[in-house]
Amino acid sequence: MTRLAGRIVTPSGMFPGEITVTGDSIASLDLAGDAGDDIIVPGFVDLHCHGGGGHTFTTGDAAAAREAAAFHLGHGTTTMLASLVSSPFELMRDATLAYRALVEDDVIAGIHFEGPYLSHARCGAQNPAFLRDPAPGELTELVKIGEGAVRMMTVAPELPGALDAIAFLREHGVLAAVGHTDATYAQTHAGVAAGATVGTHLFNGMRPPHHREPGPVIGLLSSIAAVELIADNIHLHLGMLAFAAGSAGPDRSILVTDAMDATGMPDGRYELGGQEVVVADRVARLVRDGSIAGSTLTMDVALRNAVAAGLSLTDAVTMASTTPARLLGLDDRGAIAPGLRADLVVLDADLNLRRVMKAGAWIAA
Structure with a gap:
């Protein structure tokens, strides 16, 4: 006791x-x-994390994944999804098989595939060489071999076959997330109607809002979907974090890290999805075009930043723990x-x- x-x-x-x-x-x-x-x-419950402490989830290496999860556990994340980036199907399949044991051992709560069914126009730090339209055969195999380990997938709803893919994910108990998308407001709402329940890192990797075409940001905020917010003061200005959280409310807002292996490590050169990344003064950027490439955030810092943005501690805790746990169906x-x-x-x-x-x-x- x-x-x-x-x-x-x-x-x-x-x-x-x-x-x-x-x-x-x-x-x-x-x-x-x-x-x-x-x-x-x-x-804390982190639905979107690519690695930390010098270790990554993105290669499908179970030993590295254990170390990444242990690093974030030391920062208060007691439940997390292992997020991969857009990859060849062979890597997705191998990672699913490798990470099933980590789910069984309660090291991670499941796998999040951030891609590869994403928009080329809004690929951000995703490797454009691996982007493609949704493939029903790939989805069916991943869900089958995962035996419950695949818990979330990010999809751009405007792609051919995307709405059917989102419906398939919903029917098989996988969270469908809208992200890295050039969708219109109407296409975003169509994705939510098909079964999407999460917006991947709101504002980032999305068509910006416009008063004559609100796009995915306003589409998601005006829907029933929950929205991920990267509270590192880099991806989002504190004022925008407070605005988005106030618009969606704590029951539809989720703090995430989007952390990569460089989290907790010195500045220097790293890799993400086969692309070189340079980290300088906590900011990770692709060498090829300067795009922000994940974060070096931990959930304890995210909580502090959310409170610094003006959110109440109760609301920030709801966003860091209660809401993401509910979305995963973890009522314990x-x-x-x-x-x-x-x-x-x-x-x-x-x-x-x-x-x-x-x-x-x-x-x-």
Whole structure:
């Protein structure tokens, strides 16, 4: 049995109190008294991460994936998807087979394929050599061999066959996300109607909004879909982060890192999807054209940045934990309440990370 005292962030607000953990679960929650300055929040859930700590998810290497997940766990991410970039089908298939064991071992919660069914016009840091229209045979095989490991795929809804692909993903329990898209407002809404429930890193890799053609940004914000927000102060200005989160609300806004292997590492040269990346002063850019290439963000920093943008801590925690857990269908985590899994992050009064607990066990510093 473990007891943690502090200011506890619940879906209803922040209250002083004590958490009792038994085994891997929260046994009780006593919200009373003066519990000191520590702030306790649920473990973070990152739906979009390519790597960290010098290790990547994008090559399908299970050993590297374990190390990347361990790095982000040390920063409070207790549940995450391993995101790949646009790749040949052979790599997608091999990664799916390799990562199934990581899902079974609770190292990752599943796989996110960011592509390859994306727009050439809005490819961003995706390798244009690997972009293609949705292929039903590829989707069918990935879902079959994944045995539940494939959890999300980003698709540009304007591509030929995209709406059928989105419907297929929905029918097979895979989150379909709209992203790297040049879609119109109407095409974006058609994608959501077909079953898309997430917008991949809103604003980035998308046709910009225009008052005569709102495009995918406004299309997503005006829909029922949740939207990913990269709160690194590089992909989004703080004012735009606050605007988007205020427009969608915390129940439809998700903080993500979009982190690459350079996260937590020195500036220098790295690789993403077969393309050279240079990281300077935390910013990752493709050598070929200067496009932003993922981030060097961790979820604890994302939470602090969201609060610095003017969001309440309760809303920021909802965006970092509760909303993404709900989207994944993981109703055993994402909040602090009796009976839920004891995934907990202890922060100091300035929201700096102090300790991390996953499934009732402290993570070594």
